[in-house]
Amino acid sequence: MPHDRDRHRIIPGPAPTTDDDALAPDVWGFRDTRFALLPNGSVTLTGGRYALSGQELPDLLPWVERVMGVTLPRTGLQESSYPPAVPTARECTGFLSAARTLLGEAHVSVDALVRLRHGHGQTLEEMYRIKHDTLARVPDAVCFPADEHDVAALVEAARIHGVALIPYGGGTNVTDALRCPQDEERPIASVDLRRMNRIRWIDPVNEMACIEAGAVGRHLQVQLAQHGFTLGHEPDSVEFSTLGGWVATHASGMKKNRYGNIEDIVLDVHAVTAEGALARESVAPRESVGVDARRWLLGSEGTLGIITHAIVRVFPLPEVQRHDAILFPSFEQGFLFLRDLQRSGAVPASVRLVDNLQFQLSQTLKPRAEGAVALKRRFEKWVVTALKGFDPARMVACTLVFEGARDEVAHQEAVVRRLANRYRGMRAGAENGRKGYELTFGIAYIRDFVMRLRVVGESFETSVPWSDALALCDAVKRRVRDEHALRGLPGTPFVTCRITQLYQTGVAVYFYLGFSHEGVADPVGAYAAIEHAARDEILNSGGSLSHHHGIGKIRADFLPRTLSPEARRWTAAMKQAVDPANLFAAGNQ
């Protein structure tokens, strides 16, 4: 019930019209954006959405070939045969009829391709299979509720008609979280929250907002900014992922140093569960009210209920935003800089350190240069290598994003400069910093491109104490190379890492792994085996099972190595207690 205390709330207009048609069903991201081969052998990113878009990149493929010791095909590419044959829907007439009555015909779909899209996230295996094979099982229906009453009614209908439910946000997970369990005997309905994408209110005085779970990151950024606010939460997937998804996967954002990770941002979560709606009246800044069941939804990965909306902290748009980039002679030097920076208490919103291979990659993502531009680039290279004595095969780059009040940012910048000097850091400028930060979004498209060149690849990540981080990076790369050699796969694997988050007690490390599967019988199996070995090495090296991607199904078999049997029994007993019929049957964890 609205209280007169809430008079100061802003009620934003309707959510932006969904531009779902802009999204590609079979590859990452927007339809208009993909890496493509030009007739001259250069690579380009189509469309105009990213800094990289429309540029001709002559160096990329030759460099990748050198690194991987293989020749990549320019013709006879492995083209996608999407759409695949989609498994026939199981019969669930009773549920469908109830759902159509509840939501209206238009908001219940049994279309094969709609069902297919709701049956997978973005793991390598899933993306490979929808293009070159098929998925063994996909949801039998997809429902699009408009509000929590719809959701509650769907849950009730599912119970009555014996249907299992799997919530769907942006479909960007990389944990097989949406993969339908093959042993589920009931029909499965996907509950897609895209219609529940409104900002219900913004409280500018207390800096909170109530936002529906289906709201997509890129829309939230725009809409909150119209009222002078930002959520500050920028996972790599922010363009496509949703608030509900962030809560369910326990997500982390690139600017967490300023805005926090999702557990810091979320003040309250509302969900429809098998027991009814978890809800409450007021949101306190901080509480001690015993065991707080609402927090269980963080990291629940669709298994405890359907998150309908959340109350989150929002931040006034920062007074200033500045980027910077600093080159270091080695990963070790850059790492020591990160540690001192973390200890300084003046950590910018985002700080990331790429290794040498990833630094080289960023250099190959530059357009063909001529005249003055080429001259400038040669001069810069000379300064770095000849004058400063940096070894091109060892040097690395750190990108920084500063956000905050003018004096706060000035203080951080002064600290960064002082500490960078300590480790022979050399400033590479705001423009390179901005490009480095934004590269995250453009480079996400490359996986689907190289798949056509018979390269399978993906990212994985971990978190690890400071003392173990460098050794972990080395050990994982070595293990990947060993496993790759052991299997007699072609060439050398492409394996690179960056440190993406700083914490008091350690860091998050993000790896990219790829290799050519020219002539390999089961590329997906080979990739899974190597990634599995890499995860084993991560755990051996003191790393965690996941920093922010989550468990889903892809890492569930490692859980016994990180949680005691009692802790897992507790979680299982709780799930059994609050969802005895396993209505929420995603089967993650």
Add this chain to the structure above:
Amino acid sequence: MPHDRDRHRIIPGPAPTTDDDALAPDVWGFRDTRFALLPNGSVTLTGGRYALSGQELPDLLPWVERVMGVTLPRTGLQESSYPPAVPTARECTGFLSAARTLLGEAHVSVDALVRLRHGHGQTLEEMYRIKHDTLARVPDAVCFPADEHDVAALVEAARIHGVALIPYGGGTNVTDALRCPQDEERPIASVDLRRMNRIRWIDPVNEMACIEAGAVGRHLQVQLAQHGFTLGHEPDSVEFSTLGGWVATHASGMKKNRYGNIEDIVLDVHAVTAEGALARESVAPRESVGVDARRWLLGSEGTLGIITHAIVRVFPLPEVQRHDAILFPSFEQGFLFLRDLQRSGAVPASVRLVDNLQFQLSQTLKPRAEGAVALKRRFEKWVVTALKGFDPARMVACTLVFEGARDEVAHQEAVVRRLANRYRGMRAGAENGRKGYELTFGIAYIRDFVMRLRVVGESFETSVPWSDALALCDAVKRRVRDEHALRGLPGTPFVTCRITQLYQTGVAVYFYLGFSHEGVADPVGAYAAIEHAARDEILNSGGSLSHHHGIGKIRADFLPRTLSPEARRWTAAMKQAVDPANLFAAGNQ
């Protein structure tokens, strides 16, 4: 198993010899410290532990009498008749015999006063009853395990012999959390963790430490400092409360702006539960590993198991620590200063704002002044009131603690000065700031003193969004006065508040309430009724059930007003699932 990655760990020596004898069994705190009436009518705090100790305070009682509109007795005080008659222990021979075999004779007690002490915390009702009445039920035995094997064996013995367990840390809770449920038919054993008080290791590289649950705050401060570290966690009870207690009550520390609240400090919790030991191998800086059962122990208030140890963040001792105090013409002006300070991003470790009554109280806690000191005080008062125009009946004080790197503190100080000017703030100096901060510890003894003068009093607290905070403070004070008048109680209630914590979305407010019960039949009942009304008013005003004290039994009846029935069913179902025999029968929440 120790890993060679752990070579850099520091293994501190044994925990300090326990000085349990230094603690008073029947009043707050140390035996040597209590407020006492001097023959000349002044009040003094005995002992030498606090800044206040040993000083003659002539103004205190006359001022209290003016505020409360009553004459307090100087003779014929209501002296404690502690020890009370202690209920006979229930028979639990089998369990006792097992416990004695496990722990040794010396570490199992059935002594009446030991049992009594383990049957209560520090609520007004409990402290009143042990002095003037008795407790209806106390534990039937008290066990002192030495390690988690002992704890596990005790849990097993309790299961076999049908005994209920209640863990005991420092006994400082103010929620009736230790009160033995009267309807519990089994014998009750208290599990006192004081022997489990070691720092097992300090990891200076990753800034973590593994600490046993029974470690007491004041010992931890000393021992960590010997190795150059601090936990930074300073609840008002830090002298007496324990790490396990902080986790179980979801505690907050006065310096949380720098060090975080307990949920930020704790990286991992180990506990012995009805299912066995919740434990794991490694501690990551941050994880996404699904629903994390170990976090359920935060706020569990003894109902889910016995916390044995935790891995916590520790911080290098700050380069500088500085105090400051700022006077403001009114609570409203001070409040606006707090809000701007929170928004600045440069918030000192501790920031607290006392209302006018509490400011006046601090002025009466000054020793008799003569000569130069008296002159200086008169001059200061003249500056504040005549020159600056502050109204003594409206002005308030803000105390600040700065901790951190030199440049970080300098930056915070500059921001504080700039913002204080904006609201006519007048700096009152570091010494007043330090005294204001430390007053918390000395003033805690006053409740037991005024109880002898037939005044019942206690503190309670809440958290509330910024927009509702001032109105809440007013509404609660008004409601207390109304309820007091309604009951025809003597004089006027003493009710005062301070803002003790700042958050992005709101603040924590801490109230003191007291009144004379001269001629009142049921002082404890009258106090409970007024406090209950105050809590009702807090909830009406948008405040939370508790910011950091917790629920226990004292606030359990308000839970339905803050959590939906489904959320409470979830918690109940989880408890039932993980402790079906209700071995941990404290009955809180």
